[in-house]
Amino acid sequence: MELFDLHGKVAIVTGGNGGIGLGIARGLAQAGADIAVAARNPDKTRMAVEQLGGLGVRAVGVHVDVTDATQIQKMVADSVDALGGVDILVANAGMSIRKRPETYSIDEWSTVVTTNLTGVFACCHAVYPQLKARGGGKIVTIGSMTSIFGLDMGAPYAATKGGVVQLTRSLASAWARDNIQVNCILPGWIDTELTQGARRAMPRLDESVVDRTPQKRWGRPEDLAGAALFYCAAASDFVTGTSLAVDGGFSSSMF
């Protein structure tokens, strides 16, 4: 058995058209997986698909808004039609609205929860019959340092990311008998469109992240590829319900 070989496997990566999702998709493609890039922005998706196709695997774009369960069902059906099945789901799509807790409207709260928590559950729920039919599979969810720490400017975000860890454990426990492993990656501060927005909103963020991170740098999307490959490959066949921080030491260090 090849521990880190994904040839013959198909992965759906939500939010795979940029940032962390594309970093992970590239890592899985380099290991041989065919990729369905699932997101909303068609231009970004087209560019990601071109990039992944250049790595010598089959790559397709499928439209999805993860706040819509019907679109998620279609995302899975389109991926199966295009690539012949699904073995791996990376439930990565996510967003934040940055403000103090007392200033959120309930609609803003719901947007974050529907995208980051309900959206992850709905993707796992929709892909489960496919994985079961294949005799097993892998699901990777994406938490955050806010799965562990509180965030004054992101109460709903932190609530969803804490929830993703517990959802991961629950799905892992329920679907172990189906040979489906479910694990979570907890990224530290990674340089993406999401955090570029945060940097603009918080001018001192750049230097505080570097200062607070023992490895003294921001993470890059490709830093997530190794952990994701481990969780998506045979190497992790007896690993389920776990969370792995990819954070340059952030969560291990008081300062």
Ligand code: NDP
């Ligand atoms: P980006 O903003 O760069 O990417 C977010 C991705 O999610 C895009 O591909 C976007 O595509 C997609 N997306 C967002 N909303 C939806 C939606 N409703 N339906 C479908 N797709 C959607 O962010 P990151 O790469 O930084 O974040 C990726 C994940 O990593 C998120 O879950 C985030 O919370 C998490 N994370 C990020 C950290 C960081 O430091 N960057 C740290 C910890 C966790 P499109 O707009 O085309 O739909």
